[in-house]
Amino acid sequence: MTNIAIIGLGIMGLPMAKNLVKAGYDVTGYNRSQGPIDALVEAGGHGASSVADAVKDADVVITMVPDSPDVAGVVRGEDGVFANAKAGALWIDNSSIRPDVAKELAEEAVAAGFGVVDAPVSGGEQGAIDAVLSIMVGGSPDDFAKAEPVLNAIGKTIVHVGPAGAGQTVKAANQLIVAVNIQALAEAVVFLEAYGVDTDAALKVLGGGLAGSKVLDQKGQKMLNRDFAPGFRLALHNKDLGIVTAAARQAGISVPLGSAVAQLVTSLVARGDGGLDHSGLFKLTNELSGRD
Template identity: 75%
Template sequence: MSKIAVIGLGIMGLPMAKNLVSAGHEVTGYNRSQDKVDAFVEAGGQGAGSVAEAVSGAEVVITMVPDSPDVEGVVSGEDGVFANAPQGALWIDASTIRPDVAARLAEAAREAGIRPLDAPVSGGEQGAIDGVLSIMVGGSAEDFAAAEEVLNGVGKTIVHVGPSGSGQTVKAANQLIVASNIQVLGEAVAFLEAYGVDTDAALKVLGGGLAGSKVLDQKGQKMLDRNFDPGFRLALHHKDMGIVTSAAREANVAIPLGALVAQLVASTVNQGDGSLDHSGLFKQVLKLSGREAEDQA
């Protein structure tokens, strides 16, 4: 079993860290807010008061923070991962960030004697809790092999997809697909409701056919219940759609549907709903359909 540091104990990081404890690893967690550290300690982990303290002596460092600047902030500087983790330690960045930033930070990690992997995850909060995340990993094949035991503690589908930055590229594609699916699912639910269909029955039969998807399984009921408690916040998906639209432009790839969905996500966030689950895109569908007042009645 490994000595692991987890930096970032949020919606995804905390259950991931807990699962690593359950798998028998020695895990130290750090988060900027102390209540998250306290919750992890209650679950059997160890707490740290700084990044430097958390990574001291760690064989594996996992970062799970919101955005590219956050990752740079925790790995760089005198108190960062690169300056304080032992030589030869594995650094697994499970955050979702820009592919070019991931590649640049991977090079900086190697210069510091750290072995980098960009390993963003998909599956949402429930997937993190259940330990069944899909993990797309960029980096060297040797480092991927060394990290597999740890990754198996938090994920189910774990695939090496190429060199540094590749994991983030695949995650950008994932977020494009997920946002588009959520948007279309919301439109379908609004359509069904407008015709007075038994929506529970409708989603059941749709889920058994070609229209079935994990998005339908996990987000359909949330839309029916108008329950948008965050498993993955719209504000983060807004950030991710910025990543994919920017990366697509740089690659000269047209994503017309993705660009439209990105605007719908941005509009929902700009109206104050960034803290909602990304299934909250359904609220925008209702508003555009003139059904918002009816929904709130």
């Protein structure tokens, strides 16, 4: 039985860990708060008291934490993965971070004797629960081959997209597409409501045509219900759009729609709405139109 350590048991990490248990892996989890650790233990996994404790016997180490500094903090240092995991272990980073940081940390991992892939995920909380995440993987072909069986336990579409950092680059593109789609959907719902249209019927027919999308399927009803309980928090999408705009600037390309939506998301976060689901873009769009 492969021993897997997973660091970060948040909205995404905990259901991923549970699915790894269901797949037959021996899973040990660590999280800064105790509640998710207890939930993993109840599901058949094990809890750890620190990163070092979690990874000491692991064949595979998975990190699922919010941002680039968090990943670096988990893998570096005396208590980190590199100092405490056994030689030859495979590190899978499912976090969404800057491509340049992913590449830098991958080089450090290889120098320390580990296999490594950057494998950010898309699909939100429900995708993690249902084990149908889309996973874009950067790294060597050999390390991808080692990671693929593990990733198959948490995702449905697993694609090797290139060398170290490539997974994070594709994830940035994913977040650009998702953000622009959510904003377009928010504007459409405000438009429909302004004209008193039966919005349930309207979204149903729109979903069956070219305007149909997973964003419409998953976020349309949330907007109609004003239900912004987080599946993916605006604060995290704000971080991701910062990665997009910075990387676009570095590459010398223009992302006008992405930049505009990035400013709207930043505005929501700045006023205290960062804990809402990213469908909360609807709130600001509605307010800009003078509607409740």
